[in-house]
Amino acid sequence: MATLRIAILGESGVGKSAVTVRFLTKRYIGEYNSEIDLLYRSSLKQEDSLTDIEILDTSSKKSPMPLESHVQWADGFVVVYDVCRRMTFKMARRTLECLHKMRTSFIVPVALMANKIDLDHRRKIGVDEGHELALEFGCQFYEVSAAETFQSINIAFQALLRDAMITKQQRSTILRRRRSSLLTVSKKLGSIFGKKDHEVEKKRPSCDALPDFALSI
Numbered sequence: 001m002a003t004l005r006i007a008i009l010g011e012s013g014v015g016k017s018a019v020t021v022r023f024l025t026k027r028y029i030g031e032y033n034s035e036i037d038l039l040y041r042s043s044l045k046q047e048d049s050l051t052d053i054e055i056l057d058t059s060s061k062k063s064p065m066p067l068e069s070h071v072q073w074a075d076g077f078v079v080v081y082d083v084c085r086r087m088t089f090k091m092a093r094r095t096l097e098c099l100h101k102m103r104t105s106f107i108v109p110v111a112l113m114a115n116k117i118d119l120d121h122r123r124k125i126g127v128d129e130g131h132e133l134a135l136e137f138g139c140q141f142y143e144v145s146a147a148e149t150f151q152s153i154n155i156a157f158q159a160l161l162r163d164a165m166i167t168k169q170q171r172s173t174i175l176r177r178r179r180s181s182l183l184t185v186s187k188k189l190g191s192i193f194g195k196k197d198h199e200v201e202k203k204r205p206s207c208d209a210l211p212d213f214a215l216s217i
């Protein structure tokens with residue numbers, strides 16, 4: 001199985017680095033100073049097999065258009081917003097709309113992640129709103145707190161990685177079938193045209209077969 005790639009998207013300060021590091025190390029690190037995209041490599045044990053994974057923690061500061069550059073790279077996306085900042089929720093909607101438009105040929109699993117639920121007294125976006133948005137775009141939805149718990153973040157990542165693995169396998173099966181049916185069509189076309197050429201060749205008389213009068217002309 002090829003490496004599974006997940007891109008973490010979202011507005012600046014929503015906790016993209018916090019949820020990524022929480023999932024990979026089980027630890028919460030309060031302050032990150034990432035001005036660039038960071039790529040983490042790890043492996044995942046699922047059903048007695050190990051799969052290599054890459055998680056790209058994108059930086060909203062240095063990547064003004066991260067979607068375009070990352071969309072072809074990833075097998076799955078985590079779109080994070082901060083439940084205390086409505087602007088980040090709007091940004092998450094815009095990101096989901098872009099993903100929806102860009103990846104039309106294949107379905108790519110997406111997890112919508114509402115972070116910072118420990119700050120309940122400052123909450124601006126209700127759980128229902130998150131659910132509705134996820135329903136609208138057919139993605140998974142999780143409310144998490146990178147600061148408080150590993151459990152919900154782990155569940156979200158595990159489910160996304162499982163879905164990403166399944167869709168990646170389905171995609172490669174479909175591509176293999178398409179390639180082999182294209183090959184069959186081209187072989188058939190080849191044999192049809194090849195046969196016609198052959199027939200023409202056969203009908204064309206050779207010099208040896210021409211009668212003497214024909215040779216004298």
Ligand SMILES: Nc1nc2c(ncn2[C@@H]2O[C@H](COP(=O)(O)OP(=O)(O)OP(=O)(O)O)[C@@H](O)[C@H]2O)c(=O)[nH]1
Binds near residue numbers: 016017018019058119
């Ligand atoms: N209270 C609380 N704070 C959090 C949580 N997750 C992250 N933070 C804080 O939010 C701030 C931003 O977190 P980051 O993980 O750096 O956010 P980011 O989305 O990677 O930000 P950029 O790198 O600027 O795009 C930091 O001060 C974190 O400590 C959370 O679950 N609860």
